[in-house]
Each structure stands twice: as structure tokens, then as C-alpha cells.
Amino acid sequence: MALCPVVGKLLHKRVVLASASPRRREILSNAGVRFEVVPSRFKEKLNKASFSAPYAYAVETAKQKALDVASRMHQKDLRAPDVVIGADTIVTVGGLILEKPVDKQDAYRMLSSLSGKEHSVFTGVAIVHCYSRDGQLDTDISEFYEETKVKFSELSEELLWEYIHSGEPMDKAGGYGIQALGGMLVEYIHGDFLNVVGFPLNHFCKKLAELYYPPKPEDVQRVKHDSIPTVDTFENPSDVEGGGSEPAQRNPGSGEGEGWGPCAPGAGGSLVEAEGDPRARGTKEAAKCNRTAETLPPFPADLLELIEGFKASKALFTACKLKVFDLLRDVAPQKAVDIAGNVDASLYKTERLLDFCTAVGILEKTEQGYSNTELANLYLVSDSEDSLHSFIMRNNDHTWNLFTHLEFAIQEGTSQPRRALGKEAEDLFQDSHPQSKETQLQFMRAMHGLTRLTAHQVATAFNLSWFTSACDLGGCTGALACKLAQEYPHLQVTVLDLPNVMEHASCFQPHGPEAAQISFVSGDFFRDSLPRADLYILSRILHDLPDDRVHDLLSRVSGSSKPGGSLLLVEAVLDDEQAARVSLMQSLNTLVQTQGRQRSRGEYRRLLQQHGFCDVQVARVGDTLDVFLGTRAAP
Numbered sequence: 001m002a003l004c005p006v007v008g009k010l011l012h013k014r015v016v017l018a019s020a021s022p023r024r025r026e027i028l029s030n031a032g033v034r035f036e037v038v039p040s041r042f043k044e045k046l047n048k049a050s051f052s053a054p055y056a057y058a059v060e061t062a063k064q065k066a067l068d069v070a071s072r073m074h075q076k077d078l079r080a081p082d083v084v085i086g087a088d089t090i091v092t093v094g095g096l097i098l099e100k101p102v103d104k105q106d107a108y109r110m111l112s113s114l115s116g117k118e119h120s121v122f123t124g125v126a127i128v129h130c131y132s133r134d135g136q137l138d139t140d141i142s143e144f145y146e147e148t149k150v151k152f153s154e155l156s157e158e159l160l161w162e163y164i165h166s167g168e169p170m171d172k173a174g175g176y177g178i179q180a181l182g183g184m185l186v187e188y189i190h191g192d193f194l195n196v197v198g199f200p201l202n203h204f205c206k207k208l209a210e211l212y213y214p215p216k217p218e219d220v221q222r223v224k225h226d227s228i229p230t231v232d233t234f235e236n237p238s239d240v241e242g243g244g245s246e247p248a249q250r251n252p253g254s255g256e257g258e259g260w261g262p263c264a265p266g267a268g269g270s271l272v273e274a275e276g277d278p279r280a281r282g283t284k285e286a287a288k289c290n291r292t293a294e295t296l297p298p299f300p301a302d303l304l305e306l307i308e309g310f311k312a313s314k315a316l317f318t319a320c321k322l323k324v325f326d327l328l329r330d331v332a333p334q335k336a337v338d339i340a341g342n343v344d345a346s347l348y349k350t351e352r353l354l355d356f357c358t359a360v361g362i363l364e365k366t367e368q369g370y371s372n373t374e375l376a377n378l379y380l381v382s383d384s385e386d387s388l389h390s391f392i393m394r395n396n397d398h399t400w401n402l403f404t405h406l407e408f409a410i411q412e413g414t415s416q417p418r419r420a421l422g423k424e425a426e427d428l429f430q431d432s433h434p435q436s437k438e439t440q441l442q443f444m445r446a447m448h449g450l451t452r453l454t455a456h457q458v459a460t461a462f463n464l465s466w467f468t469s470a471c472d473l474g475g476c477t478g479a480l481a482c483k484l485a486q487e488y489p490h491l492q493v494t495v496l497d498l499p500n501v502m503e504h505a506s507c508f509q510p511h512g513p514e515a516a517q518i519s520f521v522s523g524d525f526f527r528d529s530l531p532r533a534d535l536y537i538l539s540r541i542l543h544d545l546p547d548d549r550v551h552d553l554l555s556r557v558s559g560s561s562k563p564g565g566s567l568l569l570v571e572a573v574l575d576d577e578q579a580a581r582v583s584l585m586q587s588l589n590t591l592v593q594t595q596g597r598q599r600s601r602g603e604y605r606r607l608l609q610q611h612g613f614c615d616v617q618v619a620r621v622g623d624t625l626d627v628f629l630g631t632r633a634a635p
């Protein structure tokens with residue numbers, strides 16, 4: 001079905017229906033939308049007289065219902081859902097708006113006013129996209145309405161009262177339900193049947209398509225579309241409070257045709273404006289240049305994420321540095337005041353940091369307090385088996401500093417370790433001014449955590465069971481060696497790395513039976529003779545090296561390999577989108593830090609072949625790493 005992909009856009013979002021109506025629930029779930037139901041507490045008491053048309057009243061009520069739920073959910077657990085759907089159905093006849101009857105007399109009054117006449121059923125719908133920014137709720141609101149004309153037969157008193165006594169009219173706008181007994185009262189309808197039931201599914205899907213697949217500017221035909229009149233007054237202004245969001249005052253005079261109208265996506269759409277929100281400025285600009293909804297530029301969500309991304313990284317670094325996740329491991333939820341006391345920080349600011357961590361899914365917050373998510377327990381606790389804590393701290397203490405010099409690296413065309421760290425590029429690994437033990441260990445723990453993430457997949461990318469000896473050149477803590485030993489019980493693995501690394505390698509030695517298969521050797525793969533092995537491994541080594549050094553190293557490995565021996569090479573490559581993203585990010589790293597560069601799969605394959613490794617096979621590991629296996633041909 002053509003509409004399925006549109007509804008599919010909601011599948012990975014947390015969607016909430018702000019309505020208790022079982023009919024709306026059924027229509028949406030039948031369409032494949034997955035959602036929670038949180039009935040709105042918004043009282044349907046807007047001043048009808050202040051709306052220039054009945055549908056505007058329905059749209060505004062739908063919007064206020066959705067905003068009420070978004071704001072309550074955000075206040076409750078500081079995490080608004082992604083999308084809240086509000087809807088309000090009204091019946092109008094002779095300029096009067098009929099909602100739900102309050103009692104049987106009211107139902108009688110309504111139904112007799114419809115008898116033998118045509119009336120309109122309007123459903124206003126608001127689709128509210130929610131965002132949490134700095135603990136505040138921010139929303140984008142799209143709204144629309146649908147009208148269906150319904151003609152009732154002449155209803156006898158007897159029929160009327162029989163219907164009223166059935167109880168069906170009481171919770172329905174206009175006092176009837178077209179999908180049940182009330183269907184017998186209807187002579188004909190013009191328009192969407194489901195709109196009369198309570199939810200205009202067809203228009204809803206079209207609106208989603210408009211939002212999620214905005215037309216390309218060149219495809220846009222300028223068409224006159226429905227608009228919603230200006231609404232300035234609310235009967236109860238406090239109803240719109242909450243979560244820092246207020247509905248925008250609509251821009252008069254921007255529209256086509258009718259002389260007024262909203263300047264926002266879709267018919268009757270509007271954007272909530274928040275002070276300082278770039279989207280708000282975008283909306284004003286659009287109004288200025290008289291843009292229609294269809295010609296508004298796409299909202300640059302990815303770009304904004306890119307612009308602001310460093311703030312999120314720094315917040316994570318800070319929470320790690322304060323050891324928040326260590327504190328919350330294996331304990332009952334903690335209140336912000338206790339966490340702040342424990343990490344010796346300001347309560348108010350700590351709470352902001354904790355709320356951010358909650359918003360990005362690394363902490364959970366309940367009434368009892370904050371606790372670690374599973375992700376935090378796995379990776380953010382400093383001494384967990386798979387901890388990335390040191391990798392995060394390395395980024396905070398070392399890489400961050402280097403990246404502040406990216407501009408110089410680009411302008412001057414050189415790496416910046418001197419400016420950033422006071423040392424030369426060639427000293428990065430082999431330091432003539434030894435780093436402190438803590439810095440060295442931080443680097444090694446960082447590599448350990450990173451390598452462990454993919455070690456099993458690298459070790460099993462190819463069947464290596466016929467090798468009896470392997471040497472992992474620049475193998476650091478032995479994280480990959482350990483996995484190889486576990487996978488291949490007949491394999492002896494030598495880990496070769498520089499003396500300053502080997503000095504601390506004992507901290508990482510495995511304790512299981514595989515320990516007997518692994519030996520650590522101190523050495524420089526550019527200067528010292530390489531330990532003898534059937535299989536050499538270069539994992540994440542070559543991208544840090546300039547071309548001449550790559551050739552140098554490969555020719556040494558080749559020279560040490562026996563015919564039939566192999567080289568296993570592990571690198572992120574430039575070829576496909578996902579790997580290239582990681583690879584290019586590393587290339588910025590090498591730009592500021594080393595003299596290396598990223599290479600494509602083809603380049604690595606050719607490099608292996610040039611150095612005598614033939615039958616090169618390649619396997620993808622995870623989303624981003626390529627593992628190459630080449631066999632040394634006879635010279």
C-alpha cells in the first residue's frame with residue numbers, strides 16, 4: 001500500500017495519541033501506527049465566539065490537547081515523546097458548533113437540530129513533534145482539518161428517543177456515531193467517512209508525507225490551500241502553559257487568496273516559535289519573502305546536530321570525568337543532591353548534566369532518582385570489562401585539545417602535536433619525553449576498550465585455524481591476541497609493541513587458559529627484526545603512517561613472511577558511506593595528530609599485492625572495519 005511508507009516514518013518514534021477515543025485508537029492502529037494513549041486533560045472550553053470559523057476551533061482544541069500531553073509528559077520524566085497526536089471532532093449545523101451531549105435532553109436537542117438536514121463534521125488534528133533542548137520542551141506543530149458533509153433523514157420522535165436510550169450518543173460529537181446504530185440515521189455523506197468516525201486517516205497520511213517527504217522546490221506547484229484564521233484570544237490562557245512552549249501567534253497577511261493564513265508546513269500549519277530558536281528565525285524569514293508552506297526550505301536537523309554535537313560530547317566527557325556512572329553502578333537510584341554531594345559539584349548544575357544524560361539515554365530518571373542504563377553499565381563505568389571510559393577520557397584530555405588546532409593543521413598542511421601537545425608527530429607513539437604512567441595507561445585502556453569492541457569479529461572474519469603462530473605488530477594491550485587465542489587454541493600469538501607500551505602490558509594480560517598462548521615482546525617494527533610467525537597482523541596501524549612509512553613497514557613484514565604465510569590487515573576504509581564517515585573522522589584525527597591518511601579498499605589491496613601478498617580477501621566487520629587477508633607468494 002502506497003501510504004505504508006509514510007506511516008512507517010513513525011515506527012521508530014515514540015508516538016502518543018492524546019485522546020481517549022476508542023474509535024481514534026482503532027483507526028490509527030488499523031493503519032499500522034504504533035502509539036501509546038495518554039488522554040489529554042485539556043478542558044474543551046475555548047471561546048467559540050473568538051474563532052472566525054468552526055474548524056479553527058477544532059484545530060485549536062486538537063493542538064491544545066496535544067500540547068497538554070506533551071508538556072505533562074515532559075514535566076513528569078523530562079522526556080517528551082517524539083510525536084503527540086491531538087484530535088478534536090465537532091459537528092456544525094446552521095453556524096452552531098455541537099460537541100458531545102452532556103445529557104439525554106442535550107442529545108435530543110442536538111439530534112433534532114440535525115434531523116432532515118445536511119451538517120458538517122470537522123475534525124481538527126495537530127501533529128506535535130517534540131524536542132527536549134536544555135531541559136526545555138520545544139515543539140513543531142503541524143495542524144489541519146477535514147470536513148465531511150452528512151445528511152440525516154427526517155427522524156421521528158420515536159426513533160430519536162430510541163436512539164438516545166441506546167446510550168450511544170453520549171460520548172460522541174453531535175450526539176451520534178456513524179459507525180454503529182447512528183449509521184441508520186444517515187442518508188448520505190460527502191467526504192471522508194473516517195473523519196465522521198473521529199479521525200481523518202487519509203488527510204493524516206498526506207500530512208505525514210508532506211512533513212517527511214517535503215517536495216523538492218522544483219516540483220512545487222503553487223496552489224491555493226486552506227488556511228486557518230488568526231486566533232488571538234484564549235478563554236483560559238493558562239491552558240497553554242507548561243514545558244516552556246507557547247503556541248505561536250499566527251502571521252496574518254502572509255497568505256494567498258484569502259488575505260490571511262499561516263506561514264508553516266501544510267494547510268493550516270504553524271510552527272511554535274521559541275526565543276533564540278533558529279527555526280523561529282527561519283519562519284520569520286519565510287514570512288518576509290512571502291514563502292508558501294511548500295517552498296519553505298527543509299529543516300536542517302542533521303546540520304544543527306552537527307553544529308551542536310560537541311556540546312553533547314563534552315557533557316558525556318564531563319559525566320565520565322566526574323565518575324557519575326561509577327557512582328550509580330549497582331546501587332538504588334540516587335537523588336541529584338546525593339550525586340552532586342558525592343562528586344563534589346553544584347546541585348543545580350549537576351542536575352542539568354544528569355537530565356541531559358537522561359535525555360540522551362545513558363541515565364534513567366524515576367521518582368526515586370537517577371540510575372545507569374544498561375549502556376552506561378556496560379561502557380561508561382570505568383572498570384567494566386568493556387569499558388570505554390578511558391577512550392572517552394583520552395578524547396577529553398588529548399584529542400579535544402588537538403582538534404582545537406584543526407584550523408592550523410588545514411591551513412599549514414601539517415599535524416599539530418607540537419602546538420597542541422608540545423611534541424613532534426614522530427614522537428607520538430615513541431616518545432623521547434616519556435609520558436606519565438597515567439597518560440600511557442589511559443592511551444592503552446582507550447585502545448583496549450576500542451579493540452575489544454570488534455576483536456571477536458576480526459578474529460573470526462576468516463578461518464585462521466591452520467596458522468600455528470601469529471604476531472600482532474603494534475598489538476598494544478593484546479586485546480585482539482586474546483580473542484585470537486580463545487578462538488584458535490593451537491595458535492601462539494606474539495604481541496609486539498614499543499617499550500613504553502610493553503612496560504604496562506602486564507596490567508592487561510588475560511587470566512584464562514589463553515594466557516599461555518600469548519607472549520609480549522618489546523620492539524620497534526621499523527627497526528627491530530620481527531618475531532617469526534605464519535601470520536602477521538597490522539590492526540589500525542597503517543592509517544597513522546605516511547605512504548613512505550607504509551611501504552617501509554609492509555616490505556619488512558613481507559621480508560619476514562614465509563611463502564604461504566599471511567598478513568591480516570584491519571582498517572576503516574573510505575569506500576562506502578558508513579565506513580567513510582568513520583574513516584574520514586579518523587582522517588581528521590590523523591591530520592592534526594600524525595602524518596598518516598585514510599585509504600580506500602582498492603589502495604590497501606594494491607599495497608598488499610605490491611608487497612607480495614596475493615589472493616587478497618576482504619571481509620567487513622561491524623559497520624566500518626575492513627579486514628584484509630593476503631597470502632605471501634613465493635618471491
Ligand SMILES: C[S@@+](CC[C@H](N)C(=O)[O-])C[C@H]1O[C@@H](n2cnc3c(N)ncnc32)[C@H](O)[C@@H]1O
Pocket residue numbers: 429430447450451473474475476477480496497498501523524525526538539540541
Ligand atoms: C592505533 S594503535 C593500534 C593498536 C591495536 N593494533 C588495535 O588494533 O587497536 C597503534 C599501536 O601501534 C603501536 N606502535 C606505533 N609505532 C610502533 C612501532 N614503531 N613499533 C611497534 N609498535 C608501534 C602503538 O604503541 C600502538 O599500540
